[in-house]
Structures are given as structure tokens and as C-alpha cells.
Amino acid sequence: MQNPVFSLSSVSNLTLTTVNAARGQRNLNAKKNLKAGKLRSFARSLIYINLAMLSAHSWSAESLQQAWDLALQRDHTLAASQYRQQSAQHQVNAAQANYFPKVALETGYLRTEYEPAAKLNIPALPFLKGVALPFAQDSAYYGGVTVSAPIFTSGKISSGVAAAKAMADATAAHANLTRSELKLAIAQSYIAVLRAEHAVMVTTSYISAVQRHETDVQELFEHGYAAKHDLLATQVTLANARQLGLQANNALDLARAAYNRWMGRPYEQVVQLQDIVNPTAIDDKTNLGVLLTSASEQRQELQELSKQGEAYKSQAVSVRAGHLPQIGISGGYSKLENKYLAEDKGWWVGVVMKWDLFDGGLIRQQASVLAANAQAVSEMEQDTRERIALQVRQSWLSHQEANARMQLVNKAVEQADESLALARERYRSGLAPNSEVLDAETSRLQAYSNRDNAIYDRELSRLQLQHAAGSL
Numbered sequence: 001m002q003n004p005v006f007s008l009s010s011v012s013n014l015t016l017t018t019v020n021a022a023r024g025q026r027n028l029n030a031k032k033n034l035k036a037g038k039l040r041s042f043a044r045s046l047i048y049i050n051l052a053m054l055s056a057h058s059w060s061a062e063s064l065q066q067a068w069d070l071a072l073q074r075d076h077t078l079a080a081s082q083y084r085q086q087s088a089q090h091q092v093n094a095a096q097a098n099y100f101p102k103v104a105l106e107t108g109y110l111r112t113e114y115e116p117a118a119k120l121n122i123p124a125l126p127f128l129k130g131v132a133l134p135f136a137q138d139s140a141y142y143g144g145v146t147v148s149a150p151i152f153t154s155g156k157i158s159s160g161v162a163a164a165k166a167m168a169d170a171t172a173a174h175a176n177l178t179r180s181e182l183k184l185a186i187a188q189s190y191i192a193v194l195r196a197e198h199a200v201m202v203t204t205s206y207i208s209a210v211q212r213h214e215t216d217v218q219e220l221f222e223h224g225y226a227a228k229h230d231l232l233a234t235q236v237t238l239a240n241a242r243q244l245g246l247q248a249n250n251a252l253d254l255a256r257a258a259y260n261r262w263m264g265r266p267y268e269q270v271v272q273l274q275d276i277v278n279p280t281a282i283d284d285k286t287n288l289g290v291l292l293t294s295a296s297e298q299r300q301e302l303q304e305l306s307k308q309g310e311a312y313k314s315q316a317v318s319v320r321a322g323h324l325p326q327i328g329i330s331g332g333y334s335k336l337e338n339k340y341l342a343e344d345k346g347w348w349v350g351v352v353m354k355w356d357l358f359d360g361g362l363i364r365q366q367a368s369v370l371a372a373n374a375q376a377v378s379e380m381e382q383d384t385r386e387r388i389a390l391q392v393r394q395s396w397l398s399h400q401e402a403n404a405r406m407q408l409v410n411k412a413v414e415q416a417d418e419s420l421a422l423a424r425e426r427y428r429s430g431l432a433p434n435s436e437v438l439d440a441e442t443s444r445l446q447a448y449s450n451r452d453n454a455i456y457d458r459e460l461s462r463l464q465l466q467h468a469a470g471s472l
Helices: 008-020 022-060 064-075 076-099 158-224 228-263 288-297 298-325 361-429 434-469
Strands: 104-111 117-119 132-134 138-151 326-336 345-354
Touching: 008 361, 022 345, 064 228, 076 158, 158 228, 158 298, 158 361, 228 434, 288 361, 288 434, 298 361, 361 434
Parallel strands: none
Antiparallel strands: 104 138, 117 132, 138 326, 326 345
């Protein structure tokens, strides 16, 4: 007896054959129903056990906030930006130190070949003509303390301090930007692990479902109620499903390795992460204009570039001040070992002015370099502002899409489950071809994958929108 082939032209014949053989297959169907019931009971038991285990270990699951705290503490890029921030603050302190007096101690020993002397030439005393009169010793110790302080520098010091402060603010903004970008990158890695874990669960369920269907087709084939083509097609689908399982497990290992690198753990270590069951999202009614305003005020890239421009402008003013008068005061106490002096030590004080009238254009060119850099930073700031506005709009639209998808995927999952159940029942009754069951299995796999992707895309789009608005 040849096996019937499931096709549109043979549905009626297969139905008739099934009806005629119903009595003979009644016991077989009863056994299959009993077997299916046991499998469903076993599956429910596994689900309950897994839920209990998850509840028992939920306290140890790592949250996204904990991941941020741990990763940011050990990240080398963030540590480097923080050290640069400290360096910039030291530069501010160095610029402010120019306001304070400078104290210098000088001492030494002087030795000459001959004792310094002056020749006398006094017309009233011709007999002294040509006589050498010593005025210093040929060896002597000298020393002194000098105190100097600026009085007026034409804005050179104040502009230098302003430039250092602006650069320190720019460095702080860059450190905050680094922190925000790292948080987004860590969140992406965190969500990638959750996405991969659910992909493994979905593919495992898909493999199990195809295996059960393959068992049913095998039994029908052995009793002559299924074509060999159906059995082969089901076995091919099962092989493909197992390949998807291998790929899903490999993707999970890769995602965990990437995540563990942020945490400083062994790459193969398995960490329990808190799943995103009902992610909170920015209100759908959030005004795009409010987000754009927030980004314009809080994005660290704009603050960094703005402060860099201020720093270059202040440096240019400080350099130009070098062409203006510089006035300072100095004083101190000095001693020179000299037996020919009536007093070889004493206090002194003076006022000093310096004014560089011509330097070949050096100061002017240096100031022009800084002014051009300030203009270049201004252009970069404007370009960055435009790109941020586009990024906010794109993130907002992506978040709206993700929220809209959430309203559809749960319904699609329910419909896919129902469609698969109907397809299996129709196939067992001889009313549908095997391909309909396989297509229903594939549709169910896609529906569950779409549901998981929608959940994690929504959470990721929420974080990306926060980052774009400058609030992450």
C-alpha cells in the first residue's frame, strides 16, 4: 500500500481513509492524547520549578544599576578622563598662583683672579695719578632674599586664569560625556545578554515543538497515514531548528563575554541578570520640543566645545596683553662680603615696568592662532548642535515605534499559538498538509522572537532617548 500524499487534490481521499480507519486508530489516538497530556503536565512542572528557582534567586540577580556602578568603577577610559580633569584643575591653580608674590633666595661664592681696583685720576692730586684703589675683595660670599609681585599686567594674568577655568570646565564636561557614553554601552551589552538568553529559550522551545511534531509524523508514517515526503520535510525542519539553537547559544556566549569584559570578570562566567518584564518608558506624549531643549542645555558635547571656545578666546586675550605694559614691585634683603664697603648688607625695594614695543609680530601671530582655533571650535559646536538635534529626533521616533510594536506583539503571540494548535489538529485529522504545521511552527518562532525584540528594543530606545536628551 502506497502512503497518501498531503496535497490539495488528495485531502478528500485522505479524509475518507481516516474516517474508515478511525476505529482502528481509536486506541492509538487515545494513547497519543495521553502522551501529549503527560508532556504538557511535565512542561508545566518544569515551568513552575523554573519560576520557583528564579524567585528564590531573584535577590542575587544583577540589576542594570549595579552593572553601571561596578563597570564605571573599573573602566580605564573613565579613569583616564578623571585624571585629565584633575590635571586641568591643577592648571587652574597654577594660573592663579601668578597673582601671589614670589620669594627667591640667592646665595653664592665669587672668586676673581685679581682684586678688583679702580685707577685714580684726580687733577688736583697729580701724585695719585695711576694709583690703583681696591674696591672689592678677590673672593667673597654673597646672598639675599628677593620678593616680587605683579601690580598691573594689562589683563594677562586674569585672562590666563579665565582660560584655565574654561578648559577645566571643558575637561569636566568631557568626563561626564565619557560616563554617559559608557553607561549607554554597558546597557546595550546588558540588554544584549538578556536578548540572547531569550533567543535561546525561544529556539529551545521551537526545537522541542518540532521534535514532538516529528514524533507524530513518524508514527503516522509507520502506520501508513503520512507520506515519506512529510517525514523528510519535518526532519529537515528539525535539523534547521537545531542549527538555530547552536547559533543562539553561540550568540549568548559572545554576549556574556562582552558583558563580563565590562565587569572585569572571566569571559565564560555566567551571571544572573534581572530581566526586563515591564520596562518603564518615557511617556508617549513627551513633547519633542522639550527633549530638544533638554539636549541643547545638557548635552556634554556642546558644553565641552563651548568651554573650549571660551578658553581659546581668553588665551588670545592673555597673549595680546604681552604687548601692553607690565608693572611689578620687588624688594628684599642682600649681603655682599666686602671689607671695603662701609655697609655690606641692607634692605631694598623698587618698582619695575616692562613694555615690549616690538617683537617682530610674534605676539600678534600667536594671538591669531588662538583666535582661529576659537573660531574652529565654534563651527564644530554648531555642527554638533545640528547632529544632536537629528539624533534626538531619530531616538524619539524609534521610541515611538517601539511603543507601538508593544501593542501588537503580544496579540501576535496568542494568534501564533492558536494557529499552530489548529494546524496540528487539522493535520492529525487529515484536513491540512504537513507544510501548514511547519509554517505555523515558523510563524510561532517569529512571533516570539518579535515579542522579545520589541521588549528589549523599547528599553534600549528609552535609554538612547535619555542619552540623546542629555539625561542619562
